[in-house]
Amino acid sequence: MAIGQWIRAELADFPKKNTIALLDGVRAFACLIVIWYHIYQTPLALHIWDPQSFAHPLVNAFLYFGKYGVTLFFVLSGFLLFTPFAKALLFEHTWPSARHYYVRRVFRVLPAYYLSLILIILLFQQQYLLPQHWKELGLFFTFFMDSSDATFKQLNAPFWTLAVEWQYYMLLPVLVLGMR
Template sequence: MSRFDPVERGRHLPVLTGMRGWAALWVLLYHAWGQAGMPPINFAVLGLNVELTPFLRMGGAGVMVFFVLSGFLLSIPFAEWQAGMRDKPATGRYLLRRVARVFPAYYAQLAIVLAAAYLSYGPAALPSLADMTRHLLMLFMPPPLGVEPRNLVWWTLPIEFSFYLVLPVLAVLLRPDRRIWLIALAWMSMIVWRHFAATWLADSSIQARVYASYQLPGSMDSFGFGMLAAVLYVHRENMLFRLKRPVDLDRVTVLALILLIAAIYWQHYGSDAYWKDSPIFYLWTPALSLGISAIVLAGVGGGRIARLLFANRFMVFAGIVSYSVYLWHFPILVWMKSLPFVQAMADHRLVVLLLAGIPATLAVASVSYFLVERPFLRIRVRPGG
């Protein structure tokens, strides 16, 4: 059991922190590619054409990594309670921690974004009272119910927070004998919701369909696989972790990476059918989430490949500040794209945006983390808190 002790002591295993860094940087890479004009990226190796464009185009899947990790980490205390290993987590304290995790950094950025808009364009750039209320409540969905977010990436925040709210209710499913019901509920929730959203918004923009389709019911497959991984982890002595040798866990990681690569290329070449209520619309994110969950379990089990990929210093640092990286990278990239010297380098814009955008984002994210996030995070780890 010693292999799992780091997670037991605080659930801050470096490999999981590094996976958060991977998720944030993957989303950054995707948006940098978009700001660069979505250039095709391919090269020849031994006479074969290697196409990397799918990995850039599917960078938004980094959000699914966040969802799986949240489903895994937040479900462990509830799964331990269901297993009789601890008292029931205090719901009020749990929710207070979640509020402290999400809202301070978001509100700080919202204030800065609105101040910048006011200074640049005057009072007309400020939202109406109704839209301001929607921003404060993170109601990012198609109008008239919601509002377009001032920062493109904000739309995923209410999805994550919605999961926080329903997790205490779903905790009754965090038992080995109910794992089939857990996945069935998560998958059926996703299928029904996405079918409804795809039908309702069939003539709307892609962005509106994305916003609607991936609200919490439509993303429960990703959270659900993370929750299932938590059940397997808590009951590891009797279930999945009979594969305890590092070489076995490395095989799991390799197979999971192959699944992720296959899913990425499947989505890339099947994108024309994705929004036509086709099978890929309902199977792609579950396949991706399954692969991510397998890497999570291999990583917490001590798999060497997972540690090599995600437990290195750079990825762990990126993971520590990953929330602020996620919040700040897009406005930084948009600003950099507007600079004359970046505009003048059309053929190399992606390289310039990455070389300048990654360090700049990490710097701003570090300031946000130390000045805003960490003071509130410390509230969460006080004894008895």
Template structure:
């Protein structure tokens, strides 16, 4: 997750937020599967524990983008693309593949499983192809969305970091402008989706464009934090 001083190891306290997010996601899924979501008072609270997904996306945006944000402000190189891709793949895919194999082989409710389900789910493509949302794997939509963010992040980093390199304040302003555009784009996508302009399929509800604002908020926090580490925080931040 980046080199020393730029990745998750530079912010150990954020591990606590990861634990909170994991607990929230687990709680809401258990509540839905046990029917506790229908109980008064506690049910609505458990239903909104899905905010844990939001928290995960915010953390990803912050931790993964910060090295690029800092590099743009200081005029230094960001993470190497190959190293970044390898670390992302090693972090999520092995455990995910084991889980998918177990579900596809063992879960009786979905047997027999079509052979096509294997490449679709192993490749985290099930949020794009209708008919492949299988019981036991529905919650993995967020991982597929996260993978899409991993793929888009270097492109966003290039766009946000190409102007005003080495000028910390000007670079920070430009990066925040790009991220603000991402937020607006997410809202426009959501309006188009809800209005039916994008079609009647519900699968688009899981696509990255509808969640890029969550990631962008974490990325904006990374920009501000990186700028503050360079000292002399400008007035526009306050």
């Protein structure tokens, strides 16, 4: 089967099964390499031990490049979020509702993000409750913390990935309108 036929077949079934099995496997792989990357980097950063001294050079290379798992997640998210719009463009399906899209994104991301942000501030970073830090705190609550040196990788370093994802979420329906 040609790649174009495979893509069309996968996209044709997308709303029925709401997943693409191969990409679920790629997502699992990306998750594992990010986990292994952090397992690999933490002892180095804390100067506990050097995992390079215990592992085969090929394993070390694999673990080192685990940081690219985040990039893989971004690419997958972009593709999967664009899929309903692509189906509408390619197969003349109904155009996805921007309202439905935004509501799903809000309820999927915001509750867990805001809860973790508030808990981190209350339990570990109380200085963000002081008025001189409210500007930075505002950047976290609006997902612009990746745009400031004062907040980039603060509170919880992986939050920067949520800022990138959230900005993409907000722009996607606007960008695809130009393709319509």
